[in-house]
Amino acid sequence: MTVTLADVAARAQVSPATVSRVLNGNYPVAATTRERVLKAVDELDYVLNGPASALAAATSDLVGILVNDIADPFFGIMASAIQNEIGGPGGRAGGERLAVVCNTGGSPERELTYLTLLQRQRAAAVVLTGGAIEDPAHLTAVGNKLRRLADAGTRVVLCGRPPTPEAIAITFDNRGGGQLLTEHLIGLGHRRLGYIAGPEERTTTRHRLEGHRAALAAAGIEDDPGRTVYGRYDRLSGYEATLELLRRDPTLTAVVAANDTVALGSCAALRDSGLRIPDDVSVAGFDDLPFSIDAVPALTTVRLPLAEAGARAGRIAMGREEAPHGGIATVRGELMVRGSTGSPRAK
Amino acid sequence: MTVTLADVAARAQVSPATVSRVLNGNYPVAATTRERVLKAVDELDYVLNGPASALAAATSDLVGILVNDIADPFFGIMASAIQNEIGGPGGRAGGERLAVVCNTGGSPERELTYLTLLQRQRAAAVVLTGGAIEDPAHLTAVGNKLRRLADAGTRVVLCGRPPTPEAIAITFDNRGGGQLLTEHLIGLGHRRLGYIAGPEERTTTRHRLEGHRAALAAAGIEDDPGRTVYGRYDRLSGYEATLELLRRDPTLTAVVAANDTVALGSCAALRDSGLRIPDDVSVAGFDDLPFSIDAVPALTTVRLPLAEAGARAGRIAMGREEAPHGGIATVRGELMVRGSTGSPRAK
């Protein structure tokens, strides 16, 4: 029924071993023989059986990329960059590797299960993107998994994730970025700033918030806990949180959002409340996703070099670039000041 | 070194066959035996060897999702919905399937190579999303591949892709959507409309443009070819194309963009040219991606039920939903009239 190596061998009048060697190209085969084999492969439309060869060779060409939310460009951009370096068909790298992205939806269980699945497939490498969940049990579970994967020869790289002892990491300086942003706002004269955080248990959320608070503290501004609202990393969350912040303190002059998407929701809520940006309230985002510049006014935000970080993580995963010193590289964000922030008007 | 089925069997004092059956759960195993096996699995931290079991069982639990651009939410949203139905860990479906998304970057070769890779892995199903390239050679090549995949038992489903004889398809009515949009604009009184198309060789581009032209024709408006500019499906393309359209005809009163992202670029160009939206020029997009509503003014566009279509495609791919009658389901878009379109002012 299906064509096998043996069929090709028979047709080319050689042994299966020879066919295998032609296909893998790591053993001398006479040119004429090679051609005969290739011809047979072509005529029979032969396609290598991946599982069989993975089994026999005890390696696979699968590379996994874990993302929290595939519909979010934040992850899409990184995944795209990683995949591009991984090779995949036509990628910068030559090898024919199956780079696959797995969508965990932010769920710890799914993350673990995908890791197991990848382990089961004997993946060549795994790249985990985005913030981690700070649940101790989950953290050790992931740590163990990663160690096991590494032991089995799978290269593990973190991209935009806090470093762990088990893997090489390209980390974003979320804390520094958050600080930059709030310093900017304070410099503009703001004193009553609302903060819309992401999910409380995520490292990214905590780090950005810590940066914000550090800036407040440095400026001697009291950090009223009521000025922080936790939510999700999506637009609706930004919308609702903004209304809530406004309810708690209508004299707010600035809103710092967990990311650009949330900031957009915040802008919508402000507009719907009859407030002008930035005349009445300034808004700042984080990430500098492509659409941020199209918001009106354009969003002040912190640019994270998503594509560069992803590319680097991809190269490291493929062993084409050395791991950073100490296994950790920290990437800083760059403050992008645009129209959505301005000096508060005296009210 | 690595733990195998045999090790587990030895530890549990049963045969490998029994362990396999416990793990696959499709054969009666006494409860006490099962527990003993599960205990051994746990103690040894055993992980099934995917390739080996795929080889022996001649099936795999890999499902491929092909997308043109993983960084584009258009695809991200569909991929997410598909993946959710496919199962994957924690998905609505129970099975532990490895749903993987492959990023073709819109390149025909990559598309083909990914298909081969998936075929090589003996994927259980493949879902192709987004428009196809209209190159006859490539079309037949893909057609052949799909037929082969189907012959080998891989379920093939198209989502948001024009139907082909080889597969079940959930298609978007791009033509109808395009027509709706332009009819709306004409109804508003516009007579000089610019059109920013996507890449010329893509079906999506052609269909949307055809709808636009049909609407023009129906209204008896002459279709000046100079009013159409081709580009890519990205923001910059929209920006540049708009400047070009304006150069060709500064009296334009409306711009119809290939999709929302392009529309955003167009808006930026118009603003930079000192034109107001929609007072001076109306702008319309397509797809209704999440950020469209946050544009200022909010974008008039055609909503495509991306998530619903993806979910359906996913279910069909998993055999959990019947294929539509005739193998083709056409999904209509819904016109979303928002602030970016209005009546042209007399100039």
Place this chain on the structure above:
DNA sequence: CACTAGATAGAAAGCGCTTGCTGTCACGCT
């Protein structure tokens, strides 16, 4: 109580490929 059906468990034959090791030539050297 002998007999059969039903429920489990095991033996063993592959699944299709890779690869270490063993030939077999044809040369070129002494």
Place this chain on the structure above:
DNA sequence: AGCGTGACAGCAAGCGCTTTCTATCTAGTG
């Protein structure tokens, strides 16, 4: 002429699992 030496090609032993067929045992039946 004799023989070491590359350069290829083939043999055969698995890789770790699934699954068919067979063996065993228990319990139900007349």
